[in-house]
Amino acid sequence: MKKYWLSFLLLSLSCQPALAQNVVRWATSGDIPTLDPYAFASTSALAFQNHIYEALLQRDNDLNLQPTLATHWEYVNDTTLRFTLRQGVKFQNGDDFEADDVVASIARATDPDSGVRANVSSIKNAVAVDKYTVDIHLKEKSGIALNELSGVLIMDKSWMAQHNALKPTSISQGTEGYATNNTNGTGPFMLESRQRDAQMILKKNPGWWNRAQSQNNIDEIIFKPVSSDATRLSGILAGEYDLVTNVPLQDIDRLKLDPKLTTLVSPSLRVDFLAFNLRDKLNAGNTNGKNPLQDLRVRQALMMAINREAIVKKIMRGMTSVANTYLAPAIPGYDPKSAIALPYNPAKAKQLLSDAGFPQGFPLQFDCVEGAYINAPQWCQAVQGFWSKIGVKTTMNVHPYSVYNQITDNGKTDIAVIGWANLPIMDAHNISVQLLHTNDNTGFGMFNLPRYSNPRVDQLIEASLPELDQAKRVEMLRQEINLAQSDLPYIPMHFEPVVWVVSKQLTLKQSPDNVVRLWYGQFK
Amino acid sequence: MFSYLVKRLLQMCLLMLTVALLAFSMFQYLGDPINNMLPESATQQERIELRTRLGLNDPFLVQFWHFITRICHGNFGISYHNQVDVFQLIMERLPATLELVAVSVAIALVIGLPLGVWSSISKNRYLLGAVQFLSLIGVSLPSFLIGILLIIVFSVWLGWFPSSGRGEVVHIGFWSTGMLSASGWRAVILPAVSLSLFMITLIMRLVRAEMLEVMRTDYIKFARARGISQLRIWFRHALRNALLPVITIIGLQIGGLIAFAIVTETVFQWPGMGLLFIQAINYVDIPVIAAYLVFISLIFIVINTVVDLLYFLIDPRMKHA
Numbered sequence: 001m002k003k004y005w006l007s008f009l010l011l012s013l014s015c016q017p018a019l020a021q022n023v024v025r026w027a028t029s030g031d032i033p034t035l036d037p038y039a040f041a042s043t044s045a046l047a048f049q050n051h052i053y054e055a056l057l058q059r060d061n062d063l064n065l066q067p068t069l070a071t072h073w074e075y076v077n078d079t080t081l082r083f084t085l086r087q088g089v090k091f092q093n094g095d096d097f098e099a100d101d102v103v104a105s106i107a108r109a110t111d112p113d114s115g116v117r118a119n120v121s122s123i124k125n126a127v128a129v130d131k132y133t134v135d136i137h138l139k140e141k142s143g144i145a146l147n148e149l150s151g152v153l154i155m156d157k158s159w160m161a162q163h164n165a166l167k168p169t170s171i172s173q174g175t176e177g178y179a180t181n182n183t184n185g186t187g188p189f190m191l192e193s194r195q196r197d198a199q200m201i202l203k204k205n206p207g208w209w210n211r212a213q214s215q216n217n218i219d220e221i222i223f224k225p226v227s228s229d230a231t232r233l234s235g236i237l238a239g240e241y242d243l244v245t246n247v248p249l250q251d252i253d254r255l256k257l258d259p260k261l262t263t264l265v266s267p268s269l270r271v272d273f274l275a276f277n278l279r280d281k282l283n284a285g286n287t288n289g290k291n292p293l294q295d296l297r298v299r300q301a302l303m304m305a306i307n308r309e310a311i312v313k314k315i316m317r318g319m320t321s322v323a324n325t326y327l328a329p330a331i332p333g334y335d336p337k338s339a340i341a342l343p344y345n346p347a348k349a350k351q352l353l354s355d356a357g358f359p360q361g362f363p364l365q366f367d368c369v370e371g372a373y374i375n376a377p378q379w380c381q382a383v384q385g386f387w388s389k390i391g392v393k394t395t396m397n398v399h400p401y402s403v404y405n406q407i408t409d410n411g412k413t414d415i416a417v418i419g420w421a422n423l424p425i426m427d428a429h430n431i432s433v434q435l436l437h438t439n440d441n442t443g444f445g446m447f448n449l450p451r452y453s454n455p456r457v458d459q460l461i462e463a464s465l466p467e468l469d470q471a472k473r474v475e476m477l478r479q480e481i482n483l484a485q486s487d488l489p490y491i492p493m494h495f496e497p498v499v500w501v502v503s504k505q506l507t508l509k510q511s512p513d514n515v516v517r518l519w520y521g522q523f524k
Numbered sequence: 525m526f527s528y529l530v531k532r533l534l535q536m537c538l539l540m541l542t543v544a545l546l547a548f549s550m551f552q553y554l555g556d557p558i559n560n561m562l563p564e565s566a567t568q569q570e571r572i573e574l575r576t577r578l579g580l581n582d583p584f585l586v587q588f589w590h591f592i593t594r595i596c597h598g599n600f601g602i603s604y605h606n607q608v609d610v611f612q613l614i615m616e617r618l619p620a621t622l623e624l625v626a627v628s629v630a631i632a633l634v635i636g637l638p639l640g641v642w643s644s645i646s647k648n649r650y651l652l653g654a655v656q657f658l659s660l661i662g663v664s665l666p667s668f669l670i671g672i673l674l675i676i677v678f679s680v681w682l683g684w685f686p687s688s689g690r691g692e693v694v695h696i697g698f699w700s701t702g703m704l705s706a707s708g709w710r711a712v713i714l715p716a717v718s719l720s721l722f723m724i725t726l727i728m729r730l731v732r733a734e735m736l737e738v739m740r741t742d743y744i745k746f747a748r749a750r751g752i753s754q755l756r757i758w759f760r761h762a763l764r765n766a767l768l769p770v771i772t773i774i775g776l777q778i779g780g781l782i783a784f785a786i787v788t789e790t791v792f793q794w795p796g797m798g799l800l801f802i803q804a805i806n807y808v809d810i811p812v813i814a815a816y817l818v819f820i821s822l823i824f825i826v827i828n829t830v831v832d833l834l835y836f837l838i839d840p841r842m843k844h845a
Contacts, residue, residue, distance in 0.1 A: 030803075034607045041563030118566035169607045180607050195700075196606065196616065197803070198690050198795040226688050226793045227803070234675045234687045371806075402555025402808040430565065443567035 022523040023220045024506060026516070027232055029246040031197045031225035036179040037153040038109050038168045041116040043423050046151065047515040051202060051221065052092075053153035053185035056083055056102070057146065061509045061520050063330060063426065065146060069097065069154055069186060073146070078468065079124075079138040081145060087132055089209045091156040092183075092190040099128035104157035104166060106136065113170040119424060120148050141466035143473045147425035159184045188214070188519040189221060199224045216519050236261065242503035245516060249317045249375065255501055262502045264510040267320040267495035269328040270421035272373050274383065274491040275449040276302075277414040284395065284414055287362035293414065299488045300342055301352035306386045307344040312494050315378045319497040326431060326481055326492055328421075330512055332470075333428030333477040340485055340492070350390050361391025367413040368396060369404040374496050376417055408449050416449050419496060423513055428477040432461045436484045452489035456480075532832070536825050540818060544595070547817040548588050556580070557604045557808040578604075591814060601811035605803065610815045614797060619700050620690055621789070621796030625781045627712050628720035629774065636724040640731025641763055644739065659725040671718045671791035678714055685714050688793035715792040719785060723777055730773060734766035772831060779827040783820045 034040060037049045050058075056070040067073075072084040089097040106126035109116055122142035127135045138145050160166045163178035183191045186209065189202040202221040208214070224241070226232040229248045236244050236255060247255070247263075256263050276293045277283065292298045308322045324339035353359060364387075368380035377398045384394050394415065399407065408416045422430040438453040439445030444461075460480035467473040498514045507522045558571055558580075575581055579590060594601060600610035639655065646652050679687040691707035693700045702708025738744065739762055747757050786798035793799065797816065804812035 033605050036607070039607055040561070041565075115561065116563065118563045118570055121565065121567075169602075176602065176608055195690070195693060195795060196613075197793070197799055198693075224689060224793075227799070228688075228791050228793065230672050231675060231688050231791055231793060234672075234680050238680045238683060238687055240679075240687060400555065400806075402557065402559065403553075404555075405559040406556050425565075434565065441568050443569065446566070446568055 021219050022217055023222060024218055024243055024518060024521065025222045025224065025241045026243040026245070026518075027224045027226050027235055027241040028244065029225070029227055029229070029232065032200070032223075034169075034177075034180045035183050035191065035194070036169060036177050037116070037155070038111075039115045039177070039180065041119050041151075041424070043421070043514065046153075046424060047517075048223065049153055049183075049185075050187065050515070051189040051518060052183045052187045052191060053155065054187045055150050055153050056085075057150050059150060059426070059513075059515075061511060061517055063511060063513060065150055069102075075468065076135065078141045078466075081136045081138070081149075082129070083134045083136065085132040085134065086209065089186050090207055091159065091186055092205055092207070093156070093159060095156050095158055095184075097154070097156075097186055098131050099134045101154055101157045102126055102134045103128050104160060105152060105154045108155065108160070108166060108168055109152050111168055114168045116151065119151050122148055123152075141468065143464065143467050143470070144425055144427055144429050147427050147429075151424040154186065155179070156184050188216065189218075192220075197225055210519075214519060215522050217523055218518055218521050221518060236501055241501075242506050243508065243516070243518075244501040245499075245514070247499045247501050249319055249497065249499065252317060252319065252499060260504055262504055264498075264500040264502060264508075265319045266498055266510055266512060267328070268421065268498040268512045268514050269330060269423065269426070270373075270419045270496040270514075271323045271326060271328060272376070272379075272417065272419045272493045272496055273326075274493060275408075275416040275418055276489060276491075277411065277416075278450040278452055278489060279411060282364065282414050283412060284363040284365040287358060292356065292358050292362045293364075295356045296488060297352045297356040298358065299491075301349040301356070301390065302387065302392065303340070303342045303488065303491045304345045304349040304352070305390045305392070306383050306491070306493075308493060309344065311379050311382050315375050315382060316494060316497060319499065320495045323492040323494050326420075326436075326485055326490065327428055328495060328512065331422050331426060331428055332474045333481055335478050335482060338482040338485060340488070346386075346389055353390060353392075359391075361393060364392060364394045364414040366394040366396040366415040367404065367407050368398045368417050369401055370398050372401045372404070373417060373419045379493065380417060411449075411451065413449075418447065418449060418490070420447075421496075421513070426513070428474070428481060429464070432457075432464070432477055432480060435490070436480070437461050448489075450489040452484070452487065454483060454487055457483050457487075528836075529833075532829055536829070539825060540821060541592070543821040544592065544814070544818055545588065547814050548591060549584070551810050551813070552584065554805070554808050554810070554813075557810065560807050561604060595818065600815040603804075603809055603812050605807040605809040605812070610811045613800065613812065614815060614819055615698065616700075617795060617797045617800050620702075620794060621782055621785055621798065623701065623703060624712060624715055624719065624785060624789070624794055624796060625778060627716040628723065628781065629778060631716055632720040632723035632727055633774075635720075636727030637731060637763075639724070640728040641735060641758060643728060644732045644735035645758060655728075659728055662721040662725045665721075667718055667722070667787050668791050670721060671715070671788055674714045674718050675791070685710050687714075690795055715788050715794050718791070719781060719788045723774075723781070726773065726777070727770060730770050731763070731766060734769060735762055738762045738766050775827060775831045775834075779824045782823055 032045045032048045035049060037053050054068050056068060057065050058068040060066045069086055069089060070083040071086050074082055076082045085099060091097060103126045106123065108114060109120050110123055122138050122145045124137040124139045129135055165178045169177035169180060181194055188205055188208045190205045192201040192203045194200045200223040204219050226235060232244060233251050235241050239260065252263055255261055276299055278294055280291060282291045312320060312322055325334060327334040366384060368377055370377050380396060384396050387394055407413050420431050420435060433444060434447045436457055437444040438458050439448040439451060457480050460476050464473050464476040498510060498512060500510055502508050505524055509520060558575055562571060562574060579587055603610050603613055606613060643652055643655060675687045678685045689711055690702045691711035692705035693702050693708065694704045702712060744757060744762060747761055785796060786801060789796045789798035790802050800812065801816045
């Protein structure tokens with residue numbers, strides 16, 4: 001037995017990896033299920049894939065769209081965008097980046113089996129004009145085509161063809177994808193190894209086209225998913241990580257005391273809302289034969305009854321701020337002048353309820369969700385407490401996400417919770433189409449949980465869609481959101497906080513879209 | 525013997541079918557994976573299409589029938605969340621779990637056996653009481669708490685072992701092993717210890733009880749009378765005879781360890797089957813959950829059958845039973 005131990009020891013010594021110079025050990029709560037950029041449209045997956053793959057244009061650290069693989073673009077006509085591609089860019093396997101790659105990538109992203117198809121809704125196809133020019137045809141006139149294209153990471157056509165990956169994975173047909181576990185992008189880092197749910201190692205791509213302009217001096221990224229909060233926290237404290245995203249709020253105060261760490265905390269683009277049931281019937285039963293929530297005064301009363309400042313301070317640990325608008329400040333269409341002015345005032349709330357004819361209050365069914373929004377079960381309970389003080393009795397249930405969605409989809413609730421970040425396109429278009437437009441079962445109002453409907457709002461949204469003049473388009477959306485805000489189908493609660501913990505060695509800018517951009521990262 | 529084996533095989537099939545049916549009926553309450561699979565901007569139409577393509581709109585029995593027929597062809601489907609073949613996914617995870625279990629069984633044996641022997645012969649009442657008391661704590665503390673305690677002490681305070689992961693892994697064919705690198709060994713220690721605590725206690729107590737019984741038998745007395753050395757009597761005569769039931773229990777426990785390593789794997793982010801299962805539940809990844817349950821019951825049934833067959837070999841009286 002001793003001999004074996006000795007050989008183990010020798011082997012293990014020989015297996016020690018050579019130490020790279022600047023290594024970022026990055027831990028977060030979940031793995032990236034697939035490296036195929038067209039399989040899932042999750043913000044976290046896209047953020048990770050963005051280290052390997054690049055799009056034609058991309059958001060920089062200040063969230064502005066910048067030319068990336070394209071150097072220039074213009075509208076040839078209302079439904080054709082012409083892109084001039086950057087020359088001299090190479091994929092990580094050495095292939096040249098050319099128009100054919102863009103054409104194949106667009107075809108793959110818009111394939112019926114593509115998981116990101118909904119994020120490229122305005123795009124029809126792409127046609128190569130010459131080696132470095134591509135025309136992208138839109139289905140119809142659209143003001144958000146560029147926003148959508150910034151999410152289409154470009155893949156290598158010959159690599160996809162070689163590995164039978166020209167079409168995305170199809171779960172229903174049981175086809176697996178080479179691109180699920182293998183990558184070949186043009187980005188600043190390339191995949192070195194991948195062990196599902198254990199770690200991924202990315203190495204610096206020395207041939208990156210932007211290497212000369214970039215300040216970034218990171219040689220290696222070790223990405224570690226650690227799902228247990230307690231274990232992740234222990235790992236931070238033990239100095240095992242240099243960057244941790246998704247840190248539980250209650251641990252921040254303790255981490256601030258650690259001299260080796262910087263805690264980055266800021267409000268994100270995501271607003272957490274409470275949604276009212278505005279249908280004719282309440283699930284908890286109507287009062288005096290009607291649904292009290294249909295009365296604007298009642299909705300205003302319910303908003304005034306909640307001490308949102310206290311919730312932000314106690315439950316969100318003071319790491320964010322109260323939201324009085326449906327949009328975060330960074331989203332085009334945000335208008336601070338139209339902020340909803342219904343501050344905490346339980347006496348006024350009771351008065352409003354009496355005016356509306358419900359002096360004794362009424363019952364409501366409240367459904368909250370666990371795991372989807374930060375600390376949601378806690379602040380739901382707080383809201384329940386505030387409402388009971390003005391006589392509104394709620395029965396609350398907390399559900400896992402998968403069950404909760406079936407409840408909200410079927411309108412089986414009176415008060416629901418929803419968070420909306422307007423990502424990845426970062427535009428008021430998103431919330432307007434999904435949450436505020438009348439639900440017509442074709443695509444508009446898909447997440448309009450209240451079943452809110454205002455013809456003027458619908459009209460403005462529809463008019464904004466084909467508008468190519470950005471200023472005009474944003475103005476229409478601004479007006480429409482102000483209208484909706486005064487109708488109050490949703491109570492905005494607060495912005496979800498983005499919480500990162502970073503080693504003092506590493507300089508990194510936190511952006512409100514909660515996307516880590518390590519190609520801007522720098523070691524001291 | 526042969527008819528017994530056939531009977532066992534038939535029972536196995538029936539049992540597996542029952543497990544599959546039970547597992548499948550539970551899915552009705554798990555909710556819907558669609559929202560985890562589609563972006564927020566997906567339309568109603570796209571949702572309905574995906575639901576139909578995944579067969580989630582079919583009646584329960586039709587879905588179950590498809591599932592069974594696919595399994596009979598060795599096809600467990602594609603994971604909704606990870607988008608790879610489920611069988612491959614489980615095979616990818618199997619080495620991690622098996623190595624973790626093997627190391628914890630080894631730890632349990634190396635500590636539990638001598639401790640059991642010692643506690644059956646020791647005359648030191650206080651020390652004995654202390655060990656018995658400690659072993660009670662080992663059994664009654666929930667394993668996630670033990671895991672967290674181990675992490676706090678050995679990774680945060682002392683910095684001896686990593687808090688999570690599997691360390692450096694070497695691939696040998698389809699098998700991935702962490703047993704060939706120092707970091708792999710360092711990573712396995714804490715989860716293996718936390719998983720083995722219960723088994724150490726179990727083995728210790730079982731060995732002690734069996735030893736006490738064996739030590740009272742005549743042949744031990746005769747051995748003593750013949751002047752055989754004390755150590756030889758303890759380990760060669762007594763322990764050997766006391767081990768039979770212990771082996772049975774260990775056999776059964778291994779199945780349990782594989783299945784219930786879930787908590788330990790979650791705490792230590794050990795990339796084994798348990799972690800896979802927990803995540804599958806989070807994402808309503810029905811093909812993975814179903815395959816995992818079927819797979820685990822298969823392991824249980826196989827281990828039980830092997831143990832039963834061993835009785836045949838060991839005890840001649842069983843042949844006439």
